[in-house]
Amino acid sequence: MPETAMDRAASATPPGIARRVRGLSDRAIAWLFVAPTIFLLLAINIFPLIWTIRLSFTNFRANRPNADVEWVGLRNYQRILSDPEIWQTMQATAHFLFWTLFFQVLIGFALAWLINAKFRSSNFWTTVIVLPMMLSPAVVGNFWTFLYQPQIGLFNYVVAFVSGADPTSFSMIGDVPLAPWAIVIVDTWMWTPFVMLICLAGLRSIPESIYEAAECDRASKWRQFWTITVPMVLPFLMLAVLFRGIENFKMFDLVVQLTGGGPGSTTELTSINLKREAFEKWRTGYASAYAVILFVTVFGLASIYVKALNKVKER
């Protein structure tokens, strides 16, 4: 039989390697491919998690690595859960979470609904609306601090123009009652487009013929909205809420840039508070327990939510 190019290539491989490669089972090759990922996952996710849980039962301080480490049992957890200051940051986080989700869902869905009506320049407006989402949170935080400036800020100017109040009479970032709303407004401004895009995908997935059938079945626009549009977009909307909820629960960059947690600790969300405990006060053990509590909270809430989401999808 004449020697083919394939045969030549095969015989050119040194026998040692050929035998070694041939000696590997499919399973071994599979492991070979998966191993680097598993190693990285263990090294930078699983191991730190376990280590954090271990540290949470100690009084370890990262800035005094040579000091004696004492096993304190559940004391860190007890102290955190009975600390009114921490409950206050939890409250601030809950406030931030609730109102950002509320406004983003409301405005995001309304925008998606309008864009879906396909007017002439709808593509142009989609692009404009989506822009804030593409910016870096640091940039957004920075320029909103300018907008919120009582003397020169555009935001204060517009509010003053509309309401007739003195623009320097209030400071969104500096006033205790206003600061929590200042961060809600910026996050809503930045992330509503994301919710809008997901809602838009949901709206576009509803075939036109279903509305036509409903039209013939004498359903009013109002009834079509509540019996067709809402139920069929709901799974998409819930997914958007899940993404935004998890993101906002650990919100850090935007708020640090905007208010730094102030005034006082009115906008000190849990992640900012946690960072203070861990890397300013260096109470590593205590902060670890704090992190574990937050982790369990997010994980628990997300699991319950995903179950609900699946139920909605099955309906």
Place this chain on the structure above:
Amino acid sequence: MAEVVLRGVSKHYGETAALDDMSMTVADGAFVVLLGPTGAGKTTTLRLIAGLEAPDGGDILIGGRSVLRDTPAERDVAMVFQQYSLYPHLSVRDNLAFPLRSPALRTPEAEITRKVAEVAEVLHISHKLDNKATALSGGEMQRVSIGRALVRAPQLFLMDEPLSSLDAKLRADLRVELKRIHASLGRTLLYVTHDQIEAMTMATEVGVLDQGRLVQFGTPREIYESPVSLYVAARLGQPRINALPAGLFGGAPRGAKTIGLRPEHIRLGEGRDAEVVRVERLGDQTRLHLRLDGHDIVTLTDPHSDLETGDSLAITPRDALYFDASGNRLS
């Protein structure tokens, strides 16, 4: 009263004319089948009558009143869509109850339950009432879609190829069922199909469409026996009418270009000899594929015929249809 009148209705999609100056009168209580190839304007006609689209010109009257300004809801029509258009997030029961739950109707819940059960019984989907609409086979979905039109008893039914996705047995059952429902309700029904059996068995009248124009309107028998053109003649008849050069057998009238031969127009055993090319035994009938002077002819013969490929068979026309050069029938 739900007489439907179309007066010079036109509809264009961009440059294409879907309907071109179409006029048609559907009598109250009639069962009218619209026939025509894809793109002839059948579905557009239904959509215009339903109010899902507005015509570019002309008028549409239902029950003697122009409905151009009415919404689909105000026209009191029920439409069965070719692509089912069920509400995917609702159960079969809720899909069927949807038209009845219209706040304007104020149907009591007990009445809704009764009607849904009744329609489900007729369409053989009682056992699927609690299923989700998307968890059904194509045939079941189409039955739900028909059921959704039936529960409401509107003054006019519009059906766009409702049986096309069903299997042969179910199609035959539902044909009978639809005919029975039509007879008992006495409502007007406009029905689009490709299927000639549906057209012949159910219709009181058939309308044949060609490129957005109504070319003939009459009883199925009229359409079949005296088509106005070769185009109409080709819509009905299985096997299709054979269109051959008029001079093939001699005796053609002046001006005839084409002779149209249905199987019953071909007398076997006398006349010119044709070659048997293929014999298809269908059980209740036998289909003969013949060749005469290079022209293919398909006809029917006795189911027990012992003709075989290669045999020679004499044929001659009997009461044939003749058409002129532009395809119009010569009387």
